[in-house]
Amino acid sequence: MMEKKKDIPTQIKTEPSLIVLEVKDLYKSFGDNKVLNGFNMVLNKGENLVVMGKSGSGKSVMVKCLVGLVQPDSGYISVMGKEIKTLDRETLDALRSDIGFLFQGSALYDSMTVRENLEFPMRRHKEKLGNVTDTTPLVLEVLESVGLAHTMDLMPEELSGGMKRRVALARTLILRPRIILYDEPTSGLDPITSKEIIELMRNIQKKYDTSSLIITHDMDCARVISERMILLVDGTNYAEGTYQELVKSSDPKVEAFFKK
Amino acid sequence: MIEIGELSYFAGRFFKEALRPPFEFKELLRQCYQMGNRSMVLVLVTGFIIGLVMDLQSRPTMIQFGAVSMMPNMIGISIVRELGPVITALVCAGRIASGIGAELGSMRVTEQIDAMEVSGTNPFKYLVVTRILATTLMLPLLVILGDAVALYGSALVEYYKGGVSFQLYFNTVFKALSYGDLVPATIKSIFFGFAIGLVGCFKGYYSKKGTAGVGIAANTAVVFTSMLLFIIDFVAVFISDIFYDL
Numbered sequence: 001m002m003e004k005k006k007d008i009p010t011q012i013k014t015e016p017s018l019i020v021l022e023v024k025d026l027y028k029s030f031g032d033n034k035v036l037n038g039f040n041m042v043l044n045k046g047e048n049l050v051v052m053g054k055s056g057s058g059k060s061v062m063v064k065c066l067v068g069l070v071q072p073d074s075g076y077i078s079v080m081g082k083e084i085k086t087l088d089r090e091t092l093d094a095l096r097s098d099i100g101f102l103f104q105g106s107a108l109y110d111s112m113t114v115r116e117n118l119e120f121p122m123r124r125h126k127e128k129l130g131n132v133t134d135t136t137p138l139v140l141e142v143l144e145s146v147g148l149a150h151t152m153d154l155m156p157e158e159l160s161g162g163m164k165r166r167v168a169l170a171r172t173l174i175l176r177p178r179i180i181l182y183d184e185p186t187s188g189l190d191p192i193t194s195k196e197i198i199e200l201m202r203n204i205q206k207k208y209d210t211s212s213l214i215i216t217h218d219m220d221c222a223r224v225i226s227e228r229m230i231l232l233v234d235g236t237n238y239a240e241g242t243y244q245e246l247v248k249s250s251d252p253k254v255e256a257f258f259k260k
Numbered sequence: 261m262i263e264i265g266e267l268s269y270f271a272g273r274f275f276k277e278a279l280r281p282p283f284e285f286k287e288l289l290r291q292c293y294q295m296g297n298r299s300m301v302l303v304l305v306t307g308f309i310i311g312l313v314m315d316l317q318s319r320p321t322m323i324q325f326g327a328v329s330m331m332p333n334m335i336g337i338s339i340v341r342e343l344g345p346v347i348t349a350l351v352c353a354g355r356i357a358s359g360i361g362a363e364l365g366s367m368r369v370t371e372q373i374d375a376m377e378v379s380g381t382n383p384f385k386y387l388v389v390t391r392i393l394a395t396t397l398m399l400p401l402l403v404i405l406g407d408a409v410a411l412y413g414s415a416l417v418e419y420y421k422g423g424v425s426f427q428l429y430f431n432t433v434f435k436a437l438s439y440g441d442l443v444p445a446t447i448k449s450i451f452f453g454f455a456i457g458l459v460g461c462f463k464g465y466y467s468k469k470g471t472a473g474v475g476i477a478a479n480t481a482v483v484f485t486s487m488l489l490f491i492i493d494f495v496a497v498f499i500s501d502i503f504y505d506l
Contacts, residue, residue, distance in 0.1 A: 067378050093380035107375040109367075121379035124282075175379075 018044040019078075020179055020211050021066065026075035028061055028235075035061050036072065037235030043179065043213050048205060050214045050222045052257060053232030059215040060104065062232070063181050066213075067099055068092055080178070097125040100172030100180040100210070104187055106164040108156040114167050115139055115152045118174050125175050142170040145207065146200060162193035169200065173208060180204070182214040186221050198224050219258065231257060270462045277382070278389045287386060291394035299355050299402055306351050307406035310343060311335070311413025319421060328422060335414045336433035340441050344407035346493055349452035352399060353485040357460035360391055361481030364464025365474035373465070388465060392457035399453025400446055440504035448496040452489055459485040 021043035028036040035058035043049050053059045064070040066077055068084055077084040082095055108117050118139045122129060132138065143149045146166040156164060165185065172180055185201065186194035198221050205212055216222055222229060223243050231239040231246065231254060239246060239254050247258050315335055322328045364387060367373050376383040411433060418424040460481045467477040 064374070069374050069377060089382075096378050096380050099378070101375070101378045103371045103375055105370055107371040109372055109375070110370075120376075120381070124380040171375075171379075 015044070020045050020080055021213065022076070022078045023062075023066070024076040026062065026065060026077065027073045028058070028065065028070065029073055034235055036065075036075075039075075039232070039235060040237055041230060043211055045211055046205075046209065048212045048214065048225050048227045050216060050226035050229045051232055052217060052219075052222055052229060055217065057232050058235050059217075059232055060183055063101075063183050063213065063215050066181060067096060067101055093124060097121075097128055097175045098178045100175070100177035102165075102168055102172050102180065102182045102185055104184040106156075106161075106168040108159075108164055108168055108171070110156050112156075113152070114143070114148075114154050114156070114159075117156070117167065118142065118171050121171065121175050128175060138174060142173045143167075145173060145204065146170045162189055162196065165189065165193075165197055166200065169197075169204070173204065176208065177210060179211045179213065182212060182216070184216055184218075185214065186216065186218045191220075194218065194221065201225060266466075267458070267462055270465075271458055273384065274389060274392055274458065277385045278393065280385075282385075284386050284390050287390045288393055291390045292398055295352075295356055295394050296398045296401065298359075299352050299398075300405065302351050302355055303348050303402045303406045304409050306347060307344065307409040308413040310347055311339065311410030311415075312417055314338065314343070314410075315414040315417035319417070331418060331422070332414075332424070332429050332432035333436035336411060336436050337441055339407055339410045339414070340437055341445055342493075342497075344410055345403045345445050345449045345452060346489065348403045348406040349399065349449070349456065349489050350486060352395070352402060352453075353456050353489060354482055356395060357456045357463075357481040357485040358478040360395075360457065360460030361464040361467070362474055362478035364388075364461060365467030365477035368465065368467045369470060369474060384465075388461040391461050392454065395457030395460075396450055396453040399456065400449040403445070403449040403452075440500070444496060444500035444504065448493065451492050451496065455488045455492055456485050459488060 019042050021041070023039060023041040026036045026039040027034075039058075039062055041049070041051070041062075051059055051062070061070055065072045065075075066079065066084070068087075071085075079095060080098060082091070084092070084095075087095065108114075109120065112120065119135050122135060122138070126132070129138065139152065140149055143152060146169050148163060148166050148170065151159060151163065151167065156167070159167065169185075182201065186197055189197065201212065201214070202225060204210065212225075214221070214225060226243050229241065229243055229246055230237045233239075233253055239249065239251065246254055249255065315331065318334065319328065319331065322331055322334070364373070367387070373383045373387070376386060411430070415424075415426050415429040418429050419426060463477040463481040463484065467473045
C-alpha cells in the first residue's frame with residue numbers, strides 16, 4: 001500500500017443520507033495486471049465528481065464496474081443504496097434506468113436513426129415513463145436539451161463527432177437518470193466542441209438535477225466542471241479534494257497531473 | 261478444443277435465452293427479412309448455375325452409358341439430397357456468417373453492445389438469439405429456392421440438348437424423389453442454418469478489441485462455419501443412411 005504524504009489532500013467526509021453511489025475496496029485484475037487495487041469513492045446527490053488518471057489507469061474499468069458491465073474481483077459497490085452484486089438481472093436493469101452512461105466513443109447504434117437510438121432504452125422502461133405511447137415529445141425534448149432537434153431522422157454516420165456525443169448524451173437523458181456516468185466525455189473532440197460539451201454537461205445537471213461522475217484526463221474539463229476530484233494512481237485513490245486543493249499540492253504524482 | 265467448449269456454452273446460453281421472455285419478435289422478423297432478402301439473389305444465381313453445369317457435365321457420360329433418360333432422376337436426387345443444401349449453406353456461410361461476425365464485432369468494439377446492456381436490454385437476446393433463429397428459419401427456405409432454380413437450370417439444358425419438355429422433366433424428378441430424400445435434406449438445412457447463425461454470432465459477440473478484431477471475426481466465422489457444415493453434412497448423411505437406407 002502506498003504511503004500517503006501529508007500534503008496530499010485525502011478523503012472528504014460526506015453526509016451518509018446524501019450518498020447516491022458508494023465504492024469500497026474495489027479490486028480488479030486482468031491476469032497479472034492489477035487494474036484496481038482497493039479503490040474507494042463516494043458520490044453525493046447533485047455533485048459533480050471527477051476521477052482523473054493516466055491512460056490505462058483503470059478509470060473506464062472502474063466506471064464499468066459501477067453498472068455491472070465488468071465484474072470486480074472483490075469490493076462493495078452500492079448505487080442508490082442497492083448493492084450491485086446482490087441484484088438479479090431484472091432489478092439491475094431497473095436500477096440501470098436511474099444511471100445514464102455516456103460512452104467514450106458515443107456508442108450510437110449505427111443501424112438506427114437518431115430517433116430510434118433515443119427510443120431504444122425506452123423499450124424496457126416504459127412504466128418509468130408513464131407507459132407513453134407517443135414517444136415523439138420525449139425524444140424531441142431531450143434532443144432540444146442538447147440543441148439537436150433537427151437531427152431526429154438522421155443516421156449516426158451523418159453526424160459529426162460533437163453531434164454524436166450530444167445525441168449520446170440525449171440518449172442517456174431519455175430515461176431521466178439520477179446519476180450520469182461520463183466516460184471521457186471530451187476525448188477525440190476539438191477544444192471548441194469540448195467546451196460546448198462541458199457547458200452542456202453543466203446545463204444538464206442543473207436542468208435534470210443529476211449527480212455526475214466524470215472520468216477524464218482532460219484537465220480543462222476537470223477544472224471547469226469538478227466540485228471534487230479523485231486522482232486515480234496505481235489502481236487506488238491517491239489524492240482527493242477540490243481542484244484548488246489539489247493544484248496546490250507539492251506531491252510529485254499530484255503535480256504531474258497539473259503540469260502544462 | 262477450448263473454442264469448441266466455448267461455442268457449446270454459447271449454444272447452451274442461446275437455448276436458455278431463447279425460451280425465456282421477453283421475446284424480440286420484431287427484431288426476429290427484421291433479421292429474417294434481412295437474411296432472406298439479402299441472400300436470395302446469390303442463392304438464385306448459384307443454384308441456377310449449379311443446375312446448368314451439373315447437367316452439362318454429366319450428360320456426355322450418361323449418353324455413353326445409354327442412360328440419358330435417367331438424367332432428371334440423377335440430377336433431381338443429387339440436388340435435393342446433397343448439392344442444394346450444401347451449396348446454399350456454403351454461399352450463406354460466406355454471406356451471412358461473415359456479415360454477422362463483422363456486424364457484432366464492430367458493435368462490440370464501438371461499445372454498442374455495452375450501451376445496450378446499460379440501457380436494460382439484454383444484448384444476447386436482442387442480437388444473438390434473433391440472428392440464430394433467423395438463420396435457422398430462413399436457410400431451409402433458401403435451400404428450397406436454390407433447389408428449385410437448380411432443377412430449372414438442369415431442365416433448361418435437357419430442353420435444348422435433349423428435347424425433353426419441362427413437364428416431362430419435372431414429372432420424372434418428382435417421381436424419383438421420396439420422403440427419404442426430402443426429410444433428411446430439410447432437417448439438415450435447419451442444422452446448417454443454426455450453425456451459420458451460431459458461429460457468426462459467437463465470433464462477432466466475443467470479438468477482441470480493435471478494428472483488426474472485426475476482420476478476424478468475419479474471416480474466422482466463414483472458415484469455422486464452412487468446416488462445421490461439412491461435419492454436420494457427414495453426420496446427417498450417416499444418420500439418414502441408418503433410417504432411410506440410402
